[in-house]
Amino acid sequence: MFAERGYRDATVREICAAAGANIAAVSYYFGDKFGLYRAVLRVAHDESRRRHMSGVPGDAPPEAQLRAWVGGFLRKLLDPERPQWLPRLMMREMVEPTPALDEVIEESIRPQFDQLAGIIAALTGRRRASRWVREEAVAVVGQCLIFRHCPVVLDRMLGVKVLSAGRIEELADAVSERVLRGLEKERRGPGRVAGRGARGRGVRP
Amino acid sequence: MFAERGYRDATVREICAAAGANIAAVSYYFGDKFGLYRAVLRVAHDESRRRHMSGVPGDAPPEAQLRAWVGGFLRKLLDPERPQWLPRLMMREMVEPTPALDEVIEESIRPQFDQLAGIIAALTGRRRASRWVREEAVAVVGQCLIFRHCPVVLDRMLGVKVLSAGRIEELADAVSERVLRGLEKERRGPGRVAGRGARGRGVRP
DNA sequence: GCGTCATTCAAACGTTTGTTTTATACACGC
DNA sequence: GCGTGTATAAAACAAACGTTTGAATGACGC
Numbered sequence: 001m002f003a004e005r006g007y008r009d010a011t012v013r014e015i016c017a018a019a020g021a022n023i024a025a026v027s028y029y030f031g032d033k034f035g036l037y038r039a040v041l042r043v044a045h046d047e048s049r050r051r052h053m054s055g056v057p058g059d060a061p062p063e064a065q066l067r068a069w070v071g072g073f074l075r076k077l078l079d080p081e082r083p084q085w086l087p088r089l090m091m092r093e094m095v096e097p098t099p100a101l102d103e104v105i106e107e108s109i110r111p112q113f114d115q116l117a118g119i120i121a122a123l124t125g126r127r128r129a130s131r132w133v134r135e136e137a138v139a140v141v142g143q144c145l146i147f148r149h150c151p152v153v154l155d156r157m158l159g160v161k162v163l164s165a166g167r168i169e170e171l172a173d174a175v176s177e178r179v180l181r182g183l184e185k186e187r188r189g190p191g192r193v194a195g196r197g198a199r200g201r202g203v204r205p
Numbered sequence: 206m207f208a209e210r211g212y213r214d215a216t217v218r219e220i221c222a223a224a225g226a227n228i229a230a231v232s233y234y235f236g237d238k239f240g241l242y243r244a245v246l247r248v249a250h251d252e253s254r255r256r257h258m259s260g261v262p263g264d265a266p267p268e269a270q271l272r273a274w275v276g277g278f279l280r281k282l283l284d285p286e287r288p289q290w291l292p293r294l295m296m297r298e299m300v301e302p303t304p305a306l307d308e309v310i311e312e313s314i315r316p317q318f319d320q321l322a323g324i325i326a327a328l329t330g331r332r333r334a335s336r337w338v339r340e341e342a343v344a345v346v347g348q349c350l351i352f353r354h355c356p357v358v359l360d361r362m363l364g365v366k367v368l369s370a371g372r373i374e375e376l377a378d379a380v381s382e383r384v385l386r387g388l389e390k391e392r393r394g395p396g397r398v399a400g401r402g403a404r405g406r407g408v409r410p
Numbered sequence: 411g412c413g414t415c416a417t418t419c420a421a422a423c424g425t426t427t428g429t430t431t432t433a434t435a436c437a438c439g440c
Numbered sequence: 441g442c443g444t445g446t447a448t449a450a451a452a453c454a455a456a457c458g459t460t461t462g463a464a465t466g467a468c469g470c
Contacts, residue, residue, distance in 0.1 A: 025447090032428075134362060157315070182386045228459090229419070
């Protein structure tokens with residue numbers, strides 16, 4: 001409910017009603033409403049970390065790694081079959097930061113971002129910590145986040161429901177191919193498979 | 206105040222106090238709180254449209270148009286010298302849509318988006334309304350929006366303050382160059398009367 | 411001067427909010 | 441059985457919210 005309606009709009013009465021608990025329970029167990037929110041946030045990115053860290057094979061060519069990373073990220077953001085409140089809660093925390101944001105950044109966002117930067121570094125032969133690589137990574141993240149950030153607007157601009165389950169892998173293909181096209185000139189020899197390296201790995205349902 | 210604290214958290218009493226007006230004025234002039242919000246939203250994107258529509262020269266080469274569009278968009282989002290509440294308000298409306306979102310989409314977002322799609326169409330020779338062009342446009346928007354969406358996180362990931370005034374043009378350069386790199390293969394020559402219609406081989410399967 | 415209208419103001423209204431209180435039910439050691 | 445500590449329940453609490461009321465103010469035409 002915090003994810004869906006925001007901290008302020010989610011009332012303890014509704015939360016307790018949905019949980020089948022008494023209103024006084026939140027004060028009894030968490031001190032106050034914000035204590036409950038912090039607890040929710042904690043289990044949120046515990047869950048998030050456990051789910052995502054797997055899935056990007058370290059020995060595959062970097063093109064495939066990029067496709068796998070984008071796919072994992074988009075599934076985490078959009079897959080209707082997994083709890084949507086996880087990414088929604090983090091989105092909210094970014095747009096409207098509470099004192100709890102720092103913890104989310106260090107424990108959940110940075111490791112994932114560094115992983116992506118590593119893949120781009122491997123693709124281009126540049127240093128993972130370089131400004132250029134990190135800005136490219138930001139561009140990749142931006143292309144993914146917009147789908148979670150304003151799906152309603154995108155549905156209207158594209159004329160389709162982006163959030164539908166089948167579309168996710170298509171989106172991941174499109175994003176990673178676009179990124180690879182953009183990096184074409186910078187790509188170094190070994191893994192060079194003319195953009196096809198990333199294909200065919202999709203876990204289509 | 207709606208932009209800074211959200212519709213719900215901004216109270217009528219605070220707004221009226223800051224405006225030097227009486228509390229009953231909002232009921233008298235706007236009907237209720239939401240009427241006031243809609244009025245604010247209206248002047249917001251009136252202002253927004255007036256400011257942005259200028260500046261993208263229609264007769265320049267499409268590469269320059271793209272750079273101008275991105276620059277204008279990023280300045281609108283980030284320039285600390287112009288009122289920040291404008292883009293913040295729209296961001297909020299996207300993340301947490303109210304019944305007023307429809308109006309914002311049609312009157313403010315869509316014209317701007319179509320303008321970008323037109324530029325990409327001119328760059329690649331594809332139809333402005335095609336799915337491919339519109340998805341490329343979404344990618345451009347995504348790369349820009351992320352800077353307004355979660356500046357705090359980006360500062361931490363990049364190790365610099367992205368919002369500083371001097372950086373905006375650098376960012377615009379980086380984004381438009383990255384996009385042009387990604388469209389390289391699709392670009393048609395500067396002699397721009399080349400064949401109309403769908404350019405043979407689609408990238409999409 | 412006077413009535414009329416639009417506007418402003420302080421006060422009050424009825425809800426809803428997060429939180430606290432008070433009472434009750436249950437489990438366990440002795 | 442009994443006291444003790446823990447968990448749940450319903451009710452009450454004060455504060456804050458959006459909104460309404462009714463009186464006061466001022467300008468204007470006649």
